[in-house]
Amino acid sequence: MKTLKSMVKKAQYTMHQAIAPTPPSLQPASGVLTPLQQAIIDKVEVCYQEAELQLALHFPRPTVGFKLRGKCAGMAHLHHNHLRFNPKLLVNNSHAFLTEVVPHEVSHLLVYQLFGKVKPHGKEWQNIMVKLFNLSPQTTHNFDISDSTQPQFLYQCHCGTIKLSLRRHNKVVRGQTQYLCRRCKTQLSPL
Numbered sequence: 001m002k003t004l005k006s007m008v009k010k011a012q013y014t015m016h017q018a019i020a021p022t023p024p025s026l027q028p029a030s031g032v033l034t035p036l037q038q039a040i041i042d043k044v045e046v047c048y049q050e051a052e053l054q055l056a057l058h059f060p061r062p063t064v065g066f067k068l069r070g071k072c073a074g075m076a077h078l079h080h081n082h083l084r085f086n087p088k089l090l091v092n093n094s095h096a097f098l099t100e101v102v103p104h105e106v107s108h109l110l111v112y113q114l115f116g117k118v119k120p121h122g123k124e125w126q127n128i129m130v131k132l133f134n135l136s137p138q139t140t141h142n143f144d145i146s147d148s149t150q151p152q153f154l155y156q157c158h159c160g161t162i163k164l165s166l167r168r169h170n171k172v173v174r175g176q177t178q179y180l181c182r183r184c185k186t187q188l189s190p191l
Contacts (some may be wrong), residue, residue: 040098047102054132071089108125153166155172
């Protein structure tokens with residue numbers, strides 16, 4: 001198996017984008033931060049400093065946002081150099097976010113900046129996780145997501161009840177659309 005240093009050395013010749021000097025600090029995407037959100041931003045900075053120390057390269061710092069919803073704990077937007085984190089999951093899983101989720105997402109950005117577009121959880125990402133952050137490269141989390149799921153609304157058709165998401169329910173309420181049951185083909189009506 002190739003070492004991380006040899007992979008990075010090869011990547012330096014085929015780098016996808018130029019790596020700019022490190023700015024003095026990370027900036028949140030917007031708004032006032034909670035202490036926990038600030039801890040996440042601080043951990044992102046620590047991850048970048050560790051990468052720079054081990055690889056002897058400078059990396060541009062990402063913007064960081066806390067407006068991710070749903071089941072994902074974090075998301076890296078490669079082309080925009082932006083990280084998003086789920087604030088609801090963060091509150092209930094703060095230790096795991098600091099030790100696993102942040103390095104996971106930072107690794108995606110580092111891999112993109114070093115190797116360009118490659119498989120999201122491929123060998124490059126796995127090597128960064130293991131060699132730089134000393135973490136097992138897990139692709140998913142096992143957090144309780146019951147607090148993060150969107151409410152569902154019950155609708156009636158001839159064959160029974162059907163649950164609609166908040167987005168679909170709001171479209172019905174605003175008169176933008178009507179939905180049909182896939183089985184009996186009758187229009188759904190709210191209960």
